[in-house]
Amino acid sequence: MRILIHGGFFSESSQSKETKEKKQKALLNILDLGKSYLKNHSAIETVIYTATLLEDDPLFNAGTGSQIQSDGKIRMSAALMNGLDQKFSGVINVENVKNPIIIAQMLMKEEDRVLGGAGASQYAENAGLPFYSTETPERKQEFLAKKESSGTGTIGCVVLDSQGRLAAATSTGGKGFEIPGRISDSATIAGNYANEYCAISCTGVGEDIVSAGLATKIVTRVTDGMSLKDAFNKSFKEMQSHDGFAGAIGVTKNGDIYFQESHPNIVFAAFNGIENIVFS
Numbered sequence: 033m034r035i036l037i038h039g040g041f042f043s044e045s046s047q048s049k050e051t052k053e054k055k056q057k058a059l060l061n062i063l064d065l066g067k068s069y070l071k072n073h074s075a076i077e078t079v080i081y082t083a084t085l086l087e088d089d090p091l092f093n094a095g096t097g098s099q100i101q102s103d104g105k106i107r108m109s110a111a112l113m114n115g116l117d118q119k120f121s122g123v124i125n126v127e128n129v130k131n132p133i134i135i136a137q138m139l140m141k142e143e144d145r146v147l148g149g150a151g152a153s154q155y156a157e158n159a160g161l162p163f164y165s166t167e168t169p170e171r172k173q174e175f176l177a178k179k180e181s182s183g184t185g186t187i188g189c190v191v192l193d194s195q196g197r198l199a200a201a202t203s204t205g206g207k208g209f210e211i212p213g214r215i216s217d218s219a220t221i222a223g224n225y226a227n228e229y230c231a232i233s234c235t236g237v238g239e240d241i242v243s244a245g246l247a248t249k250i251v252t253r254v255t256d257g258m259s260l261k262d263a264f265n266k267s268f269k270e271m272q273s274h275d276g277f278a279g280a281i282g283v284t285k286n287g288d289i290y291f292q293e294s295h296p297n298i299v300f301a302a303f304n305g306i307e308n309i310v311f312s
Contacts, residue, residue: 036281036302040185059301075193079201086187093185098205100175109219112136115198115226122219124148130164188233198231217241230254236278
C-alpha cells in the first residue's frame with residue numbers, strides 16, 4: 033500500500049518557519065489518518081477521504097481557506113479519477129460547499145460527470161449538500177489588502193491499495209484575485225489522472241500544467257514502459273522551455289513513488305510502504 037499527498041507550494045520568502053512546521057505537522061497527521069483508512073478501504077475511497085481532510089484544513093488552499101477571486105467570491109474546483117475503470121469526474125468553479133471533492137464523488141454515478149459554475153452549485157444544492165462559506169478571516173484580509181498570490185495552492189492525493197488499484201484526487205481554491213470563470217488544471221486530466229499503471233496529482237500554475245498536459249503525459253509514459261522517475265524527469269524537462277511552474281506526486285501499480293517540482297518547494301508527505309516522508 034502507498035499513499036502520497038500534497039498541499040501546494042511553500043515559499044520561504046513569504047511564509048514563516050512557523051507556518052512551515054504547521055504544514056509539516058498537518059500533512060503527517062492527515063497522512064497517518066489516510067494510511068489507517070486505506071487498510072480497510074479501496075484506493076478510490078481513500079483518495080476521497082484524504083482529500084476531504086486536506087480540504088477541511090485552512091492551512092491549504094482548497095475547501096475551507098480557499099482563495100478569493102477578483103469579484104470577492106470563492107469558486108473551487110476538484111477532480112477524481114479511478115484507475116480501475118478509468119472514470120473521471122470533476123467540478124469546476126463551484127461555490128458555497130465545504131468539500132468540492134464530494135461533488136466529484138457524486139458525479140461518478142452520473143452520465144454527465146464534469147459540471148461547472150452555476151450548474152455545479154445547483155447540483156450540490158439538489159444533492160442536499162448544505163450551504164457553507166469556505167472564506168476565512170485570513171483570506172478576507174489578503175483579498176482586502178489586494179495582496180498578490182503565487183497561484184500555487186492545490187491539494188491532492190494518490191493511492192495504491194492492497195488490491196493493486198490506483199486512484200487520484202485533486203482540489204483547489206484557485207490562485208486568488210483571478211478573473212471570475214478562470215479554469216485551472218485541477219479538474220482536468222492535465223492535473224489529475226490515473227489508470228491501472230499509474231496515478232498522478234499536480235499542483236502549481238494551472239495554465240502551465242494544462243499547457244504541458246502534465247498528469248496525462250506522465251501516466252502515458254509509465255503505461256508505455258518508462259519508469260516513474262524517468263517519466264517525471266522527461267515531462268518536467270519539457271516544461272523548461274517556457275519556465276513552467278509545477279509540482280506533482282505519483283505512484284505506480286508496482287509501488288514506486290516519486291515527486292518532482294520545477295521550482296521549490298512542493299509541500300508533500302508520503303508513505304512509501306515502510307516509513308513516512310515529509311517535505312523539508
